[in-house]
Amino acid sequence: MLQATTRLSHPEAIEVMHRFQQDHPEFITVDSATGPWRMVIPAGSFMVRSEEDHLSVHAEGVDAIGLSYLKLIFVDHIREYLEEDIEFVWSGDETDTKEPPFFRQITVVWSKRLTRSMQRVRFAVPDLELLQHTELHVRLLLPPKDRTPVWPWMTASGGMAWPQGDDALLARIYTLRSVDLVAGEVEIDFVLHAxxxxxxxxxxxxxxxxxxxxxxxxxxxxxTASGRLLLIGDETALPAIARACEALPEDADCEILIEVNGPEDEMDLGWPVNWLHRNGAPAGTTSLLADAVRAREPSEDLYVWAGVEFGAFKDIRKHVRSVWNLPRKQHSVVAYWRSGSAGDVPEESHHKKKA
Structure with a gap:
């Protein structure tokens, strides 16, 4: 295990750690009003203890990638809660790292059309075997045309710095549709918008x-789920749902709801799908998915996963939480995109004060 330590000295330090834990109870536990706080994820863990005039932070990563993730998670969340770009001084392993260990410059192998609304690109990825290839999402960085790329770098605080101005990157989150460790290549599916x-x-x-x-x-x-599984999405979630289908056992109790424009946009996922057709209505303007969810009944062993437009996200999450009363550990409902917005949908702001 690789290790690093830092400290947080701020009047609101304990308050923000409690908000951090309350927002992520599935990962972070706390023993008392003054800590300690523990976070455990596949990449490693961190422990935050209350000292006389500060909080001490001890991070342990399974490797360089894991330790970098832990630093980034901690620094980004604390800065967002405090609404300050406060600086951190880390000691221990990987303190001089500039290039993020989880960054790769990738190269196009080929590109081809799958359906009227979907394009697939295959990329060669150096040292692919070192990455967490069983996980779903990557942030794809597209450099300006006809310029030498300038990629993001790690700061001494453990955060990320990004190129600006003429070197600014187009950054979008995508799902890895397939991973070929032997060839060192991955495939990403792109939804085509007008x-x-x-x-x-x-x-x-x-x-x-x-x-x-x-x-x-x-x-x-x-x-995945050991009991009943409900997968919900539109075109943007197709790659993630396809990956999930490939991992399902043959006897899985799984229902799939996917909204697309029409039959020509359907894809073979190797699993029965309830296809919901917009029939020419613009994406993000229907209530098809939310209505389909409301027409179903929950069960004690139900797990709900949804990747949808922001409006559908709000409706589905409200129903799952307020009507079905599913605990957090039994659902993951996220907004993959927002109608009228060109970028990714940011995570709901952590730094909003609790009412």
């Missing part, structure tokens, strides 16, 4: 073998 602004979908149609991009990650687990 849009005038620069987009990753447009890039996927125009890219050529040999073009380069950046990749951060991966992270995020494939949805």
């Amino acid at each position: 849009c005038d602004a620069p987009s990753a979908g447009a890039w996927s149609m125009l890219c050529q073998p040999g073009d380069v991009a950046g990749m951060l990650g991966p992270s995020g687990h494939i949805p």
Whole structure:
């Protein structure tokens, strides 16, 4: 295990640690009003203890990637809660790391159309076997055309710094549709949108073998459940649902709801799917998925996973939590995109004060 330590000296330090734990009870536990706080994830763990005038932080990563993830998770959350870019001084392993260990410059192998609304690109990834290849999501970084790429770097505080101005990157979160460790290659599916602004979908149609991009990650687990499983999504969630289907045992109790424009946008997932058709309505404007969820009944062993547009996300999550009363450990409902917005949907702000 690799180890690193730092300290947090701030009047609101204990308050923000409690908010951190309350937002992520599935990962973080706390013993008392003054800690200690423990977080355990596959990448490693950290312990935060209350000292006389500060909080001491001890992180242990399974490797360099894991330790970097732990630092980044801690620093980003604390800065967001405090609404300050406070600096941290780390001691221990990997303190001089500049290039993120979870970054790779990747190269286009080929690009091809799958359906009217989906393009697939295959990338060569150096040292792919060192990454957490069983996880789902990566942040794809597209450099400006005809410029030498400038990639993000780790700061001394453990956070990330990003190129600005003419070197700014187009960054989007995508699902790894497939991972070929033998070839050292991955495939990513891109939903194609009608849009005038620069987009990753447009890039996927125009890219050529040999073009380069950046990749951060991966992270995020494939949805599984020992009991009943309900998978919900639109086109943007198709790759994640497909990965989940490939991991299901033959006797799994799984129902799948997917919204697409029409039959021509359906794909064979190797598992029965309830396809919901918009029939020409713009994506993100229907209540098809939320209505389908409301028409179903929960069970004690139900696990719900959903990747949808922001409006559907709010409706589905409200129903799952307030009507079905499913505990957090039995659902993961996220917004993959937001109608009218070109970028990723940010995680709900951590730093909003609790009412």
